[in-house]
Amino acid sequence: MGQRKSGRVTLQDVARTCGYAVSTVSIVLSDAPLSRNVAEKTRQRIRTVARRLGYYPDVHARTLRQRRSQTIGVLAYDLMDPFCAPVVRGIEAGLSPAGYLPLLMDAQTERKLFDSYLERILERRAEGVVVIASWVFEETNLLADMEKNHVPIVIVGRDLSKRRIASVLVDNRTGGALAMKHLLALGHRRIAIIRGPQEMFDSAPRWAGACGAAAEAGVELDPKLVFELPAITDSAFGFEGGLRFMQQLLASGRKFTAVLAFDDMTALGVVRGLTEAGLRVPEDCSVVGFDDVLPAALTTPALSTIRQPLREMGLQAARWILEEVSASESGRKREARTYMGQLELVARSSSGPPPAAVAGTKDRLSGR
Numbered sequence: 001m002g003q004r005k006s007g008r009v010t011l012q013d014v015a016r017t018c019g020y021a022v023s024t025v026s027i028v029l030s031d032a033p034l035s036r037n038v039a040e041k042t043r044q045r046i047r048t049v050a051r052r053l054g055y056y057p058d059v060h061a062r063t064l065r066q067r068r069s070q071t072i073g074v075l076a077y078d079l080m081d082p083f084c085a086p087v088v089r090g091i092e093a094g095l096s097p098a099g100y101l102p103l104l105m106d107a108q109t110e111r112k113l114f115d116s117y118l119e120r121i122l123e124r125r126a127e128g129v130v131v132i133a134s135w136v137f138e139e140t141n142l143l144a145d146m147e148k149n150h151v152p153i154v155i156v157g158r159d160l161s162k163r164r165i166a167s168v169l170v171d172n173r174t175g176g177a178l179a180m181k182h183l184l185a186l187g188h189r190r191i192a193i194i195r196g197p198q199e200m201f202d203s204a205p206r207w208a209g210a211c212g213a214a215a216e217a218g219v220e221l222d223p224k225l226v227f228e229l230p231a232i233t234d235s236a237f238g239f240e241g242g243l244r245f246m247q248q249l250l251a252s253g254r255k256f257t258a259v260l261a262f263d264d265m266t267a268l269g270v271v272r273g274l275t276e277a278g279l280r281v282p283e284d285c286s287v288v289g290f291d292d293v294l295p296a297a298l299t300t301p302a303l304s305t306i307r308q309p310l311r312e313m314g315l316q317a318a319r320w321i322l323e324e325v326s327a328s329e330s331g332r333k334r335e336a337r338t339y340m341g342q343l344e345l346v347a348r349s350s351s352g353p354p355p356a357a358v359a360g361t362k363d364r365l366s367g368r
């Protein structure tokens with residue numbers, strides 16, 4: 001059987017093989033309303049031949065006719081970050097039943113790539129855009145381009161509802177408080193804290209929540225035990241920052257019994273630093289992270305953390321972007337919405353009482 005130069009099986013190939021007109025084959029394989037006028041035996045033969053030949057419809061041609069791309073742009077700040085993967089899976093799971101294909105792009109925490117990929121998404125006539133961006137970017141151009149092209153947008157990880165953008169996130173202040181209260185309840189008072197970098201949207205509210213919980217309990221945090229992660233350079237910045245912070249803190253000789261880290265990857269860096277120094281977690285020092293990404297449950301010891309419902313957040317973003325697309329098609333404008341995912345403390349084996357509270361043990365970090 002001859003095929004076109006592209007090598008792909010075409011409608012013409014199916015029509016030639018089964019002996020029917022191209023128009024008839026097209027009507028049947030596209031399930032057009034007129035296909036009901038085609039005899040059932042004919043429909044079955046056409047579909048059987050199409051399957052045998054390996055024919056797939058030309059979706060691109062169909063979208064050109066319908067002026068619909070059936071794609072949703074998904075722009076992630078860094079796919080190497082374990083935070084992004086479950087969110088993307090949730091988005092894919094939410095879009096698939098509606099027949100939409102995610103056009104996934106990775107900004108790799110680079111603003112130039114972010115802008116470039118956004119342009120490509122618009123050029124490919126995506127019907128909507130989901131942005132996963134917990135880092136602080138200048139959204140003016142983003143909003144202007146979206147509004148000019150009448151493309152709906154949902155953002156995951158930031159609250160841009162004041163800018164009329166549907167936002168999916170968690171209450172980071174509450175999460176920071178949950179983590180601090182967990183350590184305080186275990187008896188810790190000398191708690192080291194690793195704050196997130198300034199350009200991360202989550203950093204300030206998590207810090208505020210931790211400080212508020214400590215103040216409520218009458219515990220004064222030692223500023224000499226507070227460290228701020230440097231600017232984001234790549235997906236390993238948190239782990240490397242946690243490791244470096246722990247090395248510096250141990251070298252300083254300052255006393256502490258627990259570390260509250262900005263996120264799980266930073267917490268894993270802290271655990272590495274303690275382990276390399278011959279210290280045990282949690283016997284000598286407790287460690288708590290934030291996010292509950294996959295490595296948190298797999299490491300030894302398993303990491304105590306604040307769980308974000310990442311996959312559910314992706315599903316919510318998919319639901320909302322489809323609703324936004326539908327509203328845009330009908331000329332309706334939706335009010336900006338904010339979805340707050342439910343946070344949960346997951347207490348695993350990396351956190352326990354301070355050494356002095358455990359009978360028969362010596363506090364190697366506090367000197368008691």
